[in-house]
Amino acid sequence: MNLKFLLALIVLLFFIAGCTSNVSEVQLTVKVINAFSNPVEDARVSLVPDNSNFASRVQNTDEQGITVFTVETGKVQISVSKDGYSTTVVDEMLEDSKTREIVLEQLRR
Secondary structure (H helix, E strand, C coil), X not given: CHHHHHHHHHHXXXXXXXXXXXXXXXXXXXXXXXXXXXXXXXXXXXXXXXXXXXXXXXXXXXXXXXXXXXXXXXXXXXXXXXXXXXXXXXXEEECCCEEEEEECCECCC
């Protein structure tokens, strides 16, 4: 009886260990600039995961055109928009912390 219990416990522990994920968090710094390499303040940066590891997030850039996300590793889609500029969308694979520079093109009037 004790041997069966011990064996069942070991199988349960292996099952639980297999269900836990090795998800780690990284920092994604997004720097938004215009065609003249000037920072774009108050640009809307949306981060959408390729899977359901985390919910979509939206932040605005600061006066240096920068915003920082702390997210789980994996593939994400970055969408950057601001009135008067065309929207830019890029895919990014996050394995380590990184900075991604995105250029917004000003719309012609």
